[in-house]
Amino acid sequence: MTLHVEVEQVAPTPLAGAFRCEDGELLALVGPSGAGKTSMLRVLAGLTRPQRGRVVVGEAVWFDTASGVFLPPQRRRVGLVFQDYALMPHLSALENVSLPLLHLAPPARERQAREWLDRVRLSAAQQNRRPADLSGGEQQRVAVARALARAPRLMLLDEPFSAVDQMNRQGLYQLLADLRRDMAIPIVLVTHDLHEAAMLADRLVVMDAGHVLQQGPPAAIHRAPRNARVADLVGIQNRFQGRWIGPSAREGWGLLQWCADAGTAVDPDRLPLLTVRDKRRIDAGQAVHWVLAGDAITLLERPPQGAGEFGAVVSEARPLGEITLLALALDAVPGVTLRLTLSGPQRRQVEVGARVTACVDLGLVHVMPVRGR
C-alpha cells in the first residue's frame, strides 16, 4: 500500500511537492514552523482540499483533481494523531477509542477498544478515566489507540514528540517501532526536531515555505543537501563559502577555493585550494556553498602534512554529557570556524587554546550552487 502524494497549490497558502512512502516505512516531514508540514498532513487526511494534486494509497485513489475524486476523511481509513491529541473531553479513554468502532455492536466495540488500549499499555483503571484525569503521555497513547482503532491504511502523526517529556519519548519510540513491525502501512510524521527525524525516519522530506525542497534517507540529505537552505534546515553546522575553480588534474575531481565569510579581508591568493569530487553541476568561477558532515573531520595531534590537513586552535570546548562540542579556528581561513563532536578518550586532551590539526576527508565535501533548488 504505497502512498503517493502530489500537491500543487498557490492560494490561499502555497503548498507544493511530491513524495512517496512505502509500507512499513516511516517518513518524516521536517522544516521550520510555517513550512507547510501540517498543511500537507491535513491534505493526506482529507481535512483540506488543495487546488491540484493526487493522493493514492495502494490501489485506492483518495484525491485526484484530474478525475475529480475527493474522498472526505470519513471514507479514507486514515489514522491521525493530532498535535494536541484532540481527545473528546466528555468521553472516557475507552469511549474515545470506541468512536471509530461505532459500526460494531456495543460488546464487540468495547472489547476491541480495550484491546487497543491494552496494546498502548493503558491500565484498566486509566481506560475509564476522562482525558483531563490522564497525564500528557497517557493522553497521547489514547490518541494513538484511537487512530489505530480505525484500522488505518495510512498513519499520520503531527508533532508527536513536542509535548512529551524525555521519559515518555522512549516509550513513544518503542511504540512507533512496534507499529512499524506489526502494521506494515506507510507512516508519516511531522516534526521540527531534526535529531528525532534522523533517528526514526527512513526518509526525510524537507519542507520550507510550503515547498518540498529535498527528500531522501536522512544520511544522504546530511551528506549532500541540495542547497544552502536545506543545509541550514537539516542543521548542518559546517557550511562554508567557496569558489568553484574547475576540473583538477585528477579525473572526476575538481578544485574548490575555500573563501572566508563576507566581511573578512583576506588575500584571495593565500586561501586554500581543495581537491574535491566534481559532479559537473557547477560552472568554473561560480560562487558556491559547501558543506562537511561532522564525521568527515578528525583531530590529529601533529602538525599538518599535505592536502586536507589544517592547523587550528581550539576556540570553544563544551562538554555535554558523554560528548564534547568543539569549535576550531582555522589558521588558513581567518574568521572560519569548524565544528565537530568528540567522544571517547580523545575528549580529555582538548582544551580551549590548544593547537590541533583538523584532518578533513575531502571525498565527503559536498558543493552546492549559491542559488536554485
Place this chain on the structure above:
Amino acid sequence: MDWQALILSLQLAGATLAVLLPLGLWLGRWLARTRFAGKALVEALVVLPLVLPPTVLGYYLLVSLGGASPLGRWAAETLDLRLTFSFTGLVVASVIFNVPFIVQPVQRAFEAIPRGLTEAAAVSGLGIWQTWRRVEMPLAWPGVLSAVVLTFVHTMGEFGVVLMVGGSIPGETRTIAISIYDRVQAFDLAAADRMALLLLVLSLGAVTMSFFASARLAARR
C-alpha cells in the same frame, strides 16, 4: 390570581420554544461554523430584537402581520389564520423577538468547541449526524440549556410586543404580564402583587437553575 393568563403564558413559552429551538440550533451552529461575506449583517439582524424598543418591533410586526399586509392576507386566505390579536400571531411575534435569546448562546456554545474535535470525529469516521450527537451536542449542552431557559423566562415576561400584536383578549392573548398591567390599571394591587411575585420567583428560580446546571456540566468535562 389570573390562572388563565398564567396558563396562556406557559403555553406561549412552550410553543415558542418548540418552533425556535430547532431553528436556533441550526442558525447558531451555522453562524459558529461558517464565515461568509455579510455575516456581520446576519448577526446584527439576529441581535436587533434585543436593542429595538418593544413598541417599535411590535409596531412593525402589527403592520406586517395584519390583515391588510400580504403576509396577513395570505395566512387568512390560505391557512385560515389570523396573525394579529390571536394566539397564533403571538407565537409568530414571540418567535421573532426571542431569536437573539436562543441564537446567541447557541452560537457561543458551538464556537467554544475546538475545531480539532470535529475534525478528529471526521477522521474517526463519524458522519455529520454522529458528530452532532456524540461530540457537538454533549459539549454545547450547557449553552443550549441556558438559551432554552432564557427564552422561556423572557417569553413569560414580554410585555410591549405582546400588547402591540395581541392586545389583551382573555384566554387568547392576555398573558400574565399583560394581566398584571390590567390589574394595576384597575387598582387591584393585591392581584398584581401576587402575579408579579410569582413571575419574579419563577424567573429567578429558572435562571439560577440554569446557571447551576451549566456549572455542574462544565465541571464534569
